Amino acid sequence: MTTVPISLPETRRYVLANARVPAGLADGLPAGTQTDLEGSAKLDLLIEAGQVAAMFPAGSAPDEPPSVDLEGRQVWPCFVDMHTHLDKGHSIPRIHPDGTIHGGFSLTVQDWQHWSPDEMTLRMDFALLCAHVHGVSAIRTHLDSVTLPQAARGFAVFAERRAAWAERVDLQGVAITGIDTFLSPLGRDLADLAASHGGLLGGVTDTLERGENGTYETLDQALDRMFELAGERELDVDLHVDQTADLAAFTIPNIARARIRSGFKGKVVCGHCVNLSLQPPEVVESTLTLARDAGLSFVSMPTPMMYLMDRQKGRTPRWRGVTAAKEIMAAGLPLAIGGDNCRDAWFAYGDHDMLDTLKQAIRVFQTDEPLTGALEMATRAPADLIGRPDLGRIGAGLPASIVIFSARSVNALLCRDQSDRVVLKRGRQVTGTLPLHHELEQALGLAEHGA
Ligand SMILES: [Zn+2]
Structure with missing residues (x-):
């Protein structure tokens, strides 16, 4: 020995x-x-x-x-990171995040012009090597799909990287767009594209134009269409939900009812859902009951949410910015955690280390009394949610x-x-070592941070 x-x-x-x-x-x-x-x-x-x-x-x-x-x-077991944005990551120092949701979105839109296949490949490979060395064996990434050419380019790069990294880090891709896209012909095109790559349908449910009573007039219609498109192609669904402190922008109940209405058979994951933790207790309870009836699952990204939520200039945040994790777990609903954005317009930090994400989750959720179920958030739970019961x-x-x-x-x-x-x-x-940030910056032709 x-x-x-x-x-x-x-x-x-x-x-x-x-x-x-x-x-x-x-x-x-x-x-x-x-x-x-x-x-x-x-x-x-x-x-x-x-x-x-x-x-x-x-x-x-x-x-x-x-x-x-x-x-x-x-x-x-190796970790599973089921919520990332590999197409956006490691764009720092080209981007200077301001720590807000609005800045995250607008700076990303400005950055799209740089996303050539070669450029995305360099950034994705950097991310994948970080994850691989840290012990992550599978990653689901959302891919910006606001137009068909953008989506096609993102999925093409993704498909190449998936083949190149097979056996090291398994990859799944989700087409992410505003949920209202599913009411346009682009919705069908994205569903076809995702299906051709073994991917998923995703969307953001809290960005629609809101009606006078604070709700989204076309949300239910868009969700119905999304479930129809996903159901026809047997795609799972992974949504960005309620990434806001605004109590009125609360779409979990709509998603649950649409799923029940549609009879959709695939998996439905709701990401973020941060304003659930700000709702009155009776709303939390009734929402989770409805979510259970609808078979919804949840994924929380505690690290970037602590960074983005409740940020105001010159004022320390009063809210932790995360979803009602304990209540979700107590209701018997699946809850995973994900790394989310990494060194981009939405979140300035990160290293694709799910152990770091898990440590932050346990501390911010206080799911350590005892730890029962907590370690599974980064292993077994996400593996099950991405349909990989052999992992985690x-x-x-x-x-x-x-x-x-x-x-x-x-x-x-x-x-x-x-x-x-x-x-x-x-x-x-695994004998590889973590890639160096300054070498990526050189490869991307960016001025080095430390130069
Ligand atoms: Zn995300």
């Missing part, structure tokens, strides 16, 4: 001995498995041909394969795409940045 530092055997079949896997992140724990005080299962993992071939109570794996003693290190958990017969941390406890794991983590993709160690 070898000990620290971890040196993995080159063989096809080997044992990761004395691992600790949080029980919620493991499927099919073998009989006799012991757990520690935090609820982590003490396991030996037999790795074979890129999969976890079998799990054994710690100390009971077969003797004959080469073995590495993990000495009680935390071992998690550790179990026999599943890919050995896992992260080995130096921390022995979940508490220690959530305290340090774990930059020494060891990532395995299909049983083999």
